[in-house]
Amino acid sequence: MLYGLHSERPQRVGQTSIGVMSLFGLSGALVVYAIVAPRWLGPVYERLGSDLAADASVAEIVGFQLWLASVPIAVILAVVGGALGTRSSGFRAWTFGLGGVALLIVPLVIGGVLGRTYGWLFGTGGTLIAVLALATIWHWSTGRSGLPPGRRLASDLRMAGYMGFAFAAWFTCGVFTLPVYALDVDKMISLNTAPVAMSMAYAMMAFFVIGWTFTLAAQLQDRRQEASPIDRRDTRQLVATQ
Numbered sequence: 756m757l758y759g760l761h762s763e764r765p766q767r768v769g770q771t772s773i774g775v776m777s778l779f780g781l782s783g784a785l786v787v788y789a790i791v792a793p794r795w796l797g798p799v800y801e802r803l804g805s806d807l808a809a810d811a812s813v814a815e816i817v818g819f820q821l822w823l824a825s826v827p828i829a830v831i832l833a834v835v836g837g838a839l840g841t842r843s844s845g846f847r848a849w850t851f852g853l854g855g856v857a858l859l860i861v862p863l864v865i866g867g868v869l870g871r872t873y874g875w876l877f878g879t880g881g882t883l884i885a886v887l888a889l890a891t892i893w894h895w896s897t898g899r900s901g902l903p904p905g906r907r908l909a910s911d912l913r914m915a916g917y918m919g920f921a922f923a924a925w926f927t928c929g930v931f932t933l934p935v936y937a938l939d940v941d942k943m944i945s946l947n948t949a950p951v952a953m954s955m956a957y958a959m960m961a962f963f964v965i966g967w968t969f970t971l972a973a974q975l976q977d978r979r980q981e982a983s984p985i986d987r988r989d990t991r992q993l994v995a996t997q
Contacts, residue, residue, distance in 0.1 A: 782828075786826060874932065892914070934948060
C-alpha cells in the first residue's frame with residue numbers, strides 16, 4: 756500500500772512536467788507564428804484587416820484570426836503552464852486560463868459593439884489608469900522602507916517597470932485621441948499628424964520594452980533572494996523587531 760502511494764507521486768510529477776513543457780512549447784510556437792507569418796502573408800493580412808475581406812477564403816480568415824490572437828493565447832498558455840509548474844491546483848491553474856480568455860474577449864466584444872470612437876470612453880480609461888498608477892506608487896512608497904535590502908531592490912526594479920507601462924499608456928492615449936487622432940482618419944489627414952504618430956509610436960514601443968525589461972529584472976531579483984540565506988535571515992530579524 757505504501758509502495759503504491761510512493762510510486763504514484765513521481766508519475767504525477769512527471770505528467771505535470773510534460774504538460775507544462777507542452778504548454779510552454781505551444782506558447783513559444785504561437786509567438787514564432789506571430790513574428791514569422793506576416794513575412795509571407797503580410798499582403799493577405801492587410802486585405803483581411805480592411806474592407807476588402809469579402810472574398811477571403813475560410814482558411815485565410817482562420818489564419819488571420821489565429822495571428823491576431825496568437826500572442827494573447829501564448830501568454831494565457833504560459834500562465835497556465837507556470838501555475839501548473841508551481842504545483843498549483845488544477846482548478847487554480849485553469850482559472851487563470853479561463854480568466855485570461857475572458858480578459859481577452861470581453862474588451863474586444865465591447866469595442867466591436869461600440870464600433871466608433873467615444874471620447875468619454877478614452878477619457879475615463881485614461882483617468883482610471885492615472886489614478887491606479889498613483890495608487891500603486893503610493894502603496895509601493897509606504898511599504899518600501901520595511902523591506903530587506905534585496906527585496907527592496909526587487910521592489911524598485913518592479914516600480915521602474917510600472918513607470919515604463921505608465922508612460923506607454925499615456926502616449927497610447929495620445930495616438931488615438933489628441934494630438935494624433937488615429938481613430939478619426941479624416942481629422943488625422945487634415946491635421947497631418949502622421950509624423951507625430953510615428954515619433955509617439957517609437958516612444959510607446961521603447962516604454963513597453965523598458966517596462967517588461969525591469970519587470971523581468973524584478974522577478975529575477977525576487978528569485979535570487981528566495982535562494983539567499985542572507986535574505987531569509989534579514990526577514991526573520993525584521994519580523995522579530997516588529
